[in-house]
Amino acid sequence: MAVASARKLKLQWKSIWEAIAGASWPWRITLVYLALMLFLPMLAMFLKATSGSPVQFWKIATSSVAMSAYDVTFVTALITALINGVFGTIIAWVLVRYEFPMKRIIDAAIDIPFAIPTAVAGLTIATVYSENGWIGSLLAPFGIKVAFTRLGVAVAMLFISLPFVVRTLQPVLREIEPELEEAALCLGATKSQTFIRVILPPLLPAIITGIALGFSRAVGEYGSVVIVASNIPFKDLSAPVLVFQRLEQYDAYGATVIGTVLLLVSLVILVGINLIQAWERRYAEK
Amino acid sequence: MQRSKKTGVQEILIGLVIAYLALILFIPAINVFYQAFKYGLAPFFGNFAKPEFLHAIQLTLIIALIVVPVNAVFGLCAAWAIARHKIPGRAFIISIIDLPFSISPVVAGLMLVLLYGRIGILGPLMEFTNMKIIFALPGMIIATAFVTLPFVARSVIPVLEETGPEQEEAAKTLGAKDWQIFWRVTLPNIRWGLLYGLILTNARSMGEFGAVAVVSGNIIGKTQTLPLYVEEAYKQYQTQAAFSAAVLLGCLGVITLILKEILERKTTIKDEA
Numbered sequence: 001m002a003v004a005s006a007r008k009l010k011l012q013w014k015s016i017w018e019a020i021a022g023a024s025w026p027w028r029i030t031l032v033y034l035a036l037m038l039f040l041p042m043l044a045m046f047l048k049a050t051s052g053s054p055v056q057f058w059k060i061a062t063s064s065v066a067m068s069a070y071d072v073t074f075v076t077a078l079i080t081a082l083i084n085g086v087f088g089t090i091i092a093w094v095l096v097r098y099e100f101p102m103k104r105i106i107d108a109a110i111d112i113p114f115a116i117p118t119a120v121a122g123l124t125i126a127t128v129y130s131e132n133g134w135i136g137s138l139l140a141p142f143g144i145k146v147a148f149t150r151l152g153v154a155v156a157m158l159f160i161s162l163p164f165v166v167r168t169l170q171p172v173l174r175e176i177e178p179e180l181e182e183a184a185l186c187l188g189a190t191k192s193q194t195f196i197r198v199i200l201p202p203l204l205p206a207i208i209t210g211i212a213l214g215f216s217r218a219v220g221e222y223g224s225v226v227i228v229a230s231n232i233p234f235k236d237l238s239a240p241v242l243v244f245q246r247l248e249q250y251d252a253y254g255a256t257v258i259g260t261v262l263l264l265v266s267l268v269i270l271v272g273i274n275l276i277q278a279w280e281r282r283y284a285e286k
Numbered sequence: 287m288q289r290s291k292k293t294g295v296q297e298i299l300i301g302l303v304i305a306y307l308a309l310i311l312f313i314p315a316i317n318v319f320y321q322a323f324k325y326g327l328a329p330f331f332g333n334f335a336k337p338e339f340l341h342a343i344q345l346t347l348i349i350a351l352i353v354v355p356v357n358a359v360f361g362l363c364a365a366w367a368i369a370r371h372k373i374p375g376r377a378f379i380i381s382i383i384d385l386p387f388s389i390s391p392v393v394a395g396l397m398l399v400l401l402y403g404r405i406g407i408l409g410p411l412m413e414f415t416n417m418k419i420i421f422a423l424p425g426m427i428i429a430t431a432f433v434t435l436p437f438v439a440r441s442v443i444p445v446l447e448e449t450g451p452e453q454e455e456a457a458k459t460l461g462a463k464d465w466q467i468f469w470r471v472t473l474p475n476i477r478w479g480l481l482y483g484l485i486l487t488n489a490r491s492m493g494e495f496g497a498v499a500v501v502s503g504n505i506i507g508k509t510q511t512l513p514l515y516v517e518e519a520y521k522q523y524q525t526q527a528a529f530s531a532a533v534l535l536g537c538l539g540v541i542t543l544i545l546k547e548i549l550e551r552k553t554t555i556k557d558e559a
Contacts, residue, residue: 117493220390
């Protein structure tokens with residue numbers, strides 16, 4: 001009996017081994033690299049996160065410093081993602097529909113936030129929006145301080161999440177047939193009705209995807225935010241900066257707890273984006 | 287089109303876009319170059335006399351030189367594996383490859399500290415073998431490879447899917463070996479997509495801040511890359527030095543954008559992305 005089950009086990013192992021050995025080299029490299037680079041580090045974090053009791057985890061995850069950091073990170077990221085949702089839609093519309101001088105250069109420049117390192121973005125935003133900077137000096141007489149406040153965090157987030165809505169929307173906008181709009185206009189719809197009822201619905205999945213991608217990026221942003229903000233708790237300390245500070249204070253568990261919250265939020269957004277895209281595909285097929 | 291011209295909607299929207307982009311994008315971008323060169327070229331070139339600055343440039347280049355080829359090999363393998371096989375859960379695998387884009391760089395760095403650091407689960411092994419990964423170059427390379435992992439695969443998959451397997455199958459029927467098919471058929475077909483991915487990988491490798499900041503310990507003259515140098519100089523109120531370093535990275539960004547634009551004109555990748 002024991003011999004039989006042992007043999008069975010051996011066979012099972014053999015078949016798993018054969019499946020791996022039978023896979024082609026690209027597959028093997030892909031899986032091994034993903035395992036080493038992605039799963040192993042995630043496993044390490046999972047083990048650390050579960051090393052304390054759930055009560056302890058909850059206490060740190062909902063401590064007042066952490067709560068205010070979530071407030072700074074998530075609320076600011078949401079507001080900036082929505083602002084970029086509106087402006088991104090207008091930018092994509094203008095770039096696809098209108099002709100004007102320097103259009104190509106402006107179109108290419110949308111990708112600046114992808115091409116410029118975040119540390120440089122933080123440095124230049126902190127300078128431009130400081131009290132004696134180009135834009136900051138214009139705002140200072142009104143008592144508006146941007147650099148080293150939460151507003152500065154918002155500007156940094158606006159910068160880094162700008163391209164997402166524009167870039168997800170442009171290809172969809174290009175594919176829309178102008179006949180639909182013309183038909184709506186011919187049938188007596190006003191321009192605003194045409195926009196809201198005819199043009200906007202098919203664009204919505206792309207806009208929402210872009211907003212979600214921008215939000216996700218803004219939530220995780222460290223480089224530009226840490227330079228623009230003063231990083232004072234309860235004022236403009238964001239969650240990723242808090243993770244970094246905890247680690248610097250040799251509080252690895254505290255860093256892990258807040259890092260896990262951030263990770264879970266990004267995973268939820270990722271699943272959400274996938275669902276939206278599935279919905280978009282269904283929309284496209286109809 | 288004609289109608290919107292009459293109502294002036296077009297002009298208002300274009301003006302709005304340019305004003306918004308100026309505030310958020312253009313003025314900050316121009317400011318990098320202005321601040322770096324406002325006292326002429328002397329402060330910029332003076333920076334090159336500092337050993338820690340030169341070391342930061344060197345380290346940034348070394349990391350990119352290692353990370354770009356490694357992630358290129360992985361990206362090509364993953365793209366081929368995904369694009370050439372009808373496997374269940376394909377979207378799921380692509381999502382997994384995309385994970386590093388949605389994980390905060392700081393969290394990515396934290397994961398590596400928890401894995402390879404002194405307190406990490408491989409900590410005893412590191413100590414036993416006398417290997418140093420965290421607060422040293424290997425950790426910075428791994429962190430950079432982590433955050434740039436998806437770029438090549440993401441740029442190559444759509445191109446591979448578009449070309450289809452027919453040419454490769456024809457080559458195989460004619461008796462070509464696997465590596466011959468890769469060099470002579472597949473690679474020429476995907477070259478622009480691959481190059482696009484390599485450019486993005488390179489830009490992010492040289493510019494990565496968060497993940498590298500966590501694992502490097504930012505030891506001046508040892509584990510300080512160019513982006514870390516920018517932050518350090520700024521914190522030390524050496525704004526001029528910070529901008530001299532930033533303008534180098536800014537130039538990298540401009541070159542990246544120009545190359546990207548050229549490649550996008552050559553391919554239709556922009557519509558695929």
